[in-house]
Amino acid sequence: MSENPIEVKQLVKTYGDFNAVDGLDMVVHRGEVFALLGPNGAGKTTAVEIMVGTRTRTSGEVSILGEDPGKDRRAWRARVGVVPQNTADFAELTVREVVSHFTAFYPNPFDPDELIEMVGLTAKSRSRASSMSGGQRRRLDVAVGMAGRPDVLFLDEPTTGLDPEARRQAWDLVRFFKERNVTTVLTTHYLDEAEALADRAGIIARGRMRQVGTLSELTTLAGHTTQVICDPIDKDEPRLPKELAVPFNDHTGRVSLATDQPTRVVQELASWAKERGHDEVPGLIVKRPTLEDTYLALVSLEKTE
C-alpha cells in the first residue's frame, strides 16, 4: 500500500481499555491539502503522532511515502515535515540559530534566511525565541517543521494563537507548498481555514473517520442547501412564484428560500420582482452553506447515531 503518500488502514491506538484511535482509515493523495477535523479528544493528534513516527500504534497499517513510520529511517524523516500542536521551547537561542540548527539536519534544506523570510520573522531574526510573542513562536515552529523541504507536511493546529494577519500569512505558506506539490495534512478547529485551504476534509469522531470528501461532497452529505434571502417586496402581496411559495421568515420578516437550484430561484424572484416594478430584488442574498454549517450538522448526526 504505497500508491498514495499517506495511507492508513484500520489504525488503532489503545490506552488501557480506551481506544483513542479506533479503526481509522485515511488516504491522502499526492499534492493534496487534507483537513483533519473533529471535536476535542476525537483522536486527531494521536493519529498524526503515529503517522509521523513519534507515537507507537497498537495495530493497523500506516504508510507514509511508502514507509512505515514506526521504522525510523533518516532519509524518510527528512521528507516528512511536522509542526506539532504545542509550541516548542527553544530557550535562549535566536530565531536564526534555531532555524540554522534544524536546517543542518537535512540533506536538502531551505536556506535559513529564506525560510525565516517565508514565515515572516526576518525582523526578529536576531531575537531570542524566549522573548517573542506566542504567535511569533508559532511561526518559528512552522519554520522548524519545514526546514528539510518536506514532501509531506503535517500541520497540527498551526495557526492557533496567531493574529488574523499572521493566519493569512500561514495560509499563504500552505498554498506555497501546495504549488510545489507538497502533500499536507492540516489539523484545525478553524473551519474557515479548512475551507480556504483544503481540497478534501475528513471528520474524525471517537477515533474513527466518519465522513470524508471534498467540501462540496461533505455539504451534500449534510443535506444542506443554499439559502436565497430577500426583503419582502410587498407585505400585502403574499404570492411568490408558485414553486417558490414559502412563509415569510417569522424572526426577521425576510423571505428565506432553501434550494439546491439557487440560479433558478434567483431568476424566478427577479422576474417576479420586476413585474412589481422592482429592477432589483430588494436585499438579495445568496448564502451557501459554510463548512462550519456542514461540520456541525455531520458531528451532531454522529452523536445521535
Ligand SMILES: Nc1ncnc2c1ncn2[C@@H]1O[C@H](COP(=O)(O)OP(=O)(O)OP(=O)(O)O)[C@@H](O)[C@H]1O
Ligand atoms: N498518553 C495518553 N494516555 C491516555 N489517554 C490519552 C493519551 N493521549 C491522548 N489520550 C486520550 O486520547 C483521546 C484522543 O486524544 P487526541 O489528543 O488525539 O485528540 P484530538 O482529536 O487531537 O483532540 P484536540 O482537538 O483536543 O487536540 C483523548 O480522549 C485523550 O484524552
